[in-house]
Amino acid sequence: MTKNKILIVCTGNICRSPMAEAFLRVKLNDAGLDFDISSAGILNQDRKPPQKAIEVMRTFGLDISDHSSRLLETIDIEEFDLIFGMAKEHVRDIAVLAKNKLKHTFTIKEFVQRASNVGPKRITESMDDWLSLVVQGRRSEELLGADLEMDVVDPFDKGGDAFRDVAAELDKITSQVVYYLNDSMGVD
Amino acid sequence: MLDEFEDIFIIGGTGFTGARIVKASVGLGKNVFVLSRSSESNKKIRGLNAVPISGNLDGNDLGAFFDEVKEPKSTLFIYTASMGFGHIEGVVRRLESSGIKRAIFTSTSSIYTSLPVSSKPIRLKAEQAVMSSSLDWTIIRPTMIYGDMGDRNMERLINLVNKLPIVVLPLIDNGAALQQPVHVDDLVSVILTAADFDIAISKAYDIGGRDSITLKNLFKQVSETARKKPILVNVPSRTAASFVRLYAKTTKNPKLKEEQINRLAENKNVDISNAINDLNYQPRSFYDGIKEEFQKITLNSNIKFK
The missing domain is CATH 3.40.50.720 (NAD(P)-binding Rossmann-like Domain)
Structure with missing residues (x-):
């Protein structure tokens, strides 16, 4: 059976997306779920996370010091089953590169909110079928602009508190993501 | 819709x-x-x-x-x-x-x-x-559009402020004229959102940012984003206009026009209440917008960060 693949996208791929990637990888693994996780950004590549991001993640027992940023343009988006943006602009950026992936792409907060309406994925359900339910009813204008409610704020070039806040937020959100992806939670 | x-x-x-x-x-x-x-x-x-x-x-x-x-x-x-x-x-x-x-x-x-x-x-x-x-x-x-890389207004100012060890900025008439810069993403959103509302048909909407700020405060906020404290020098608009007139007469392809100087001394704030009421327009603050632009410019450059 092929593994499901998740891509996480933010602006520079040095703060939010590698932090979310680290949380999600360990939590999916702990839940016994076999996913491939990777991340990318829309600007620049081969950059290391800021020291503040590395230090904050260490307090959660996670090491992102080896991470190096990748450009979204250089990866094959088609191979991913589920894509998370940290903000609405990333969802639109992904759709520009792979329009047919729009229905598989969400801001990470939007995904949790929408998944809560349909419940966790069922074991008999394909990822594609379940995501069709999750995305159902999404209107175009919901993807416009920026939204503090639905975007994870970029801590880049801000103080250590901003990194701590974002890490705490991502810790919580990624737990919710794992809950909805865990098909042993779904009721058949 | x-x-x-x-x-x-x-x-x-x-x-x-x-x-x-x-x-x-x-x-x-x-x-x-x-x-x-x-x-x-x-x-x-x-x-x-x-x-x-x-x-x-x-x-x-x-x-x-x-x-x-x-x-x-x-x-x-x-x-x-x-x-x-x-x-x-x-x-x-x-x-x-x-x-x-x-x-x-x-x-x-x-x-x-x-x-x-x-x-x-x-x-x-x-x-x-x-x-x-x-x-x-x-x-x-x-009104004035900014935000994201490539904007003609703020990116130049950010880059200038970033490069200079000491930032000295001329302020036309003390920089008292009101500005209300709109972030390009907010503008794009409201343009597309207008198509979603029948109430917007046969109407014109003035669109600015959330804040109406003086040119002086605008310069200060941009400089603060780059963690610089600018020295602001007052230049009366008449003096600046005379200088630019002379410059335009003696230069082949002048990059500055007298009209641009006079525009800097003019209030450019607009009433966005119709867009707020009809289109649920919720623009970001100038501080948030300029911070975001600064982040992107820094991320896209080779500037080292901590």
Whole structure:
């Protein structure tokens, strides 16, 4: 059976997306779920996370010091089953590169909110079928602009508190993501 | 409603705002067609996964642009090129005969200027042509646009402030004139959102940012973003205008016009309450917007960060 693949996208791929990637990888693994996780950004590549991001993640027992940023343009988006943006602009950026992936792409907060309406994925359900339910009813204008409610704020070039806040937020959100992806939670 | 429009036809889709409208429209899953006058523009448009259609506004050569419209009822038209060159009457005529009804036109709040600007009567006439058409039109009038890399206003200032060890900025008339810069993403959102509201049909909306701030505070906020404390020097507008007049007379291709100096001394704030009420317009604060632009410029550069 092929593994499901998740891509996480933010602006520079040095703060939010590698932090979310680290949380999600360990939590999916702990839940016994076999996913491939990777991340990318829309600007620049081969950059290391800021020291503040590395230090904050260490307090959660996670090491992102080896991470190096990748450009979204250089990866094959088609191979991913589920894509998370940290903000609405990333969802639109992904759709520009792979329009047919729009229905598989969400801001990470939007995904949790929408998944809560349909419940966790069922074991008999394909990822594609379940995501069709999750995305159902999404209107175009919901993807416009920026939204503090639905975007994870970029801590880049801000103080250590901003990194701590974002890490705490991502810790919580990624737990919710794992809950909805865990098909042993779904009721058949 | 926006979801009912599967196709979006755009004129002016390669400019700073236009390219972002194209990108956002493609990002919403729409089929986007853009008038293109060069192979360079074709490349840029294709890079955004939109379809270039050859034509040129100059000489009213709209070529096959409107012939590509398949389903006028499910097609939205957006005009985001300058309305200051006298093209609009021809565009409106072609639009009316294409069968497209819903059309959004991007004008500018500079039509309110009290200065004798040569393009003002052309712009007013253009708006009038739209208003008297049979289209379901909406006019959006943005004030100063900034945000994201490539904006002509703030990126230059950010780069200048970033480079200089000591920042000295001239302030025309003490920088007391009010500005209300609008972030390009907020502008793009309100342009596309207008298509979602019937209440916006046959209306013009002035669009600025959330905050109305003096030029002095604007300079201060940009400098603070770069963690610099600027030295602001007052320059009376008359003195600056005389200097620029002399500069323009003695230079082959002057990069600064007297009109630009006078515009800096003029209030450019607008009333955005109609857009807030009708279109649920919620622009970001200038501080948030400029911080975000600074983040992107830093991320995209080779500046080292901690």
